[in-house]
Amino acid sequence: MSTIDEAGLLAIASRLQRLSELIRKDGQQIYKAHQIDFEPKWFPVMYALHSRTVLSVVEIAAEIGYTHPSTISLLKELEKQKLIQSKRDKTDERKRLIQLSNKGKQLVEQMKPVWSIMTAAIADLTDTQHNLMQAIIEVEEQLKKKSFSQRAQEITEKRKTTT
Known part of the structure; x- marks a missing residue:
C-alpha cells in the first residue's frame, strides 16, 4: 500500500x-x-x-x-x-x-x-458494488450544492465555537 x-x-x-x-x-x-x-x-x-x-x-x-x-x-x-x-x-x-x-x-x-x-x-x-459512475454523479451534485472549500470552512467555524 x-x-x-x-x-x-x-x-x-x-x-x-x-x-x-x-x-x-x-x-x-x-x-x-x-x-x-x-x-x-x-x-x-x-x-x-x-x-x-x-x-x-x-x-x-x-x-x-x-x-x-x-x-x-x-x-x-x-x-x-x-x-x-x-x-x-x-x-x-x-x-x-x-x-x-x-x-x-x-x-x-x-x-x-x-x-x-x-x-x-x-x-x-x-x-462494481459501489458503481463508480453513480458515485461520481452523486459527488458532483453535492459539490453543486456546496463546494469542498465551503464545507471545510463550516467545519473550521464549528470547531472554533466548540473549543
Missing part, C-alpha cells in the same frame, strides 16, 4: 487523478490499436463539437467543465492538428465560433466504433 493509499480520503483528488491517468493511458493504447492518432485529452472538446456542431469558446468551456484557459489550450492543439476550425460570429465579432473541420468529422466517424468498445469496457470496469 502506497502512502497515498494510506492517506485515505485526504488523498481523494490524487487517487482520482491517478485513476484518470491510468484510464487515459489505456484509452490512448486502444486508439493506437485501432490505428487512430488521437490524444484522449482532446475527447471532451471533440465530443462536445460532435454533439453540438457549433459552439463558442465560452460554451465549450461550460460544456466540458474546464476553465477558459484550459479550453483555449486544447483548442490550439486541435487547430494545429486541423481537427477544428473557427470563424467569427456574424452578430458579435468578438466571439469565435468553433466547429469540427472535415478532417475532425472524419476522425469522429472513425472513432465511433471504438467509443462503443471503450464504453463497454468502462461499463465492465465500473460494474
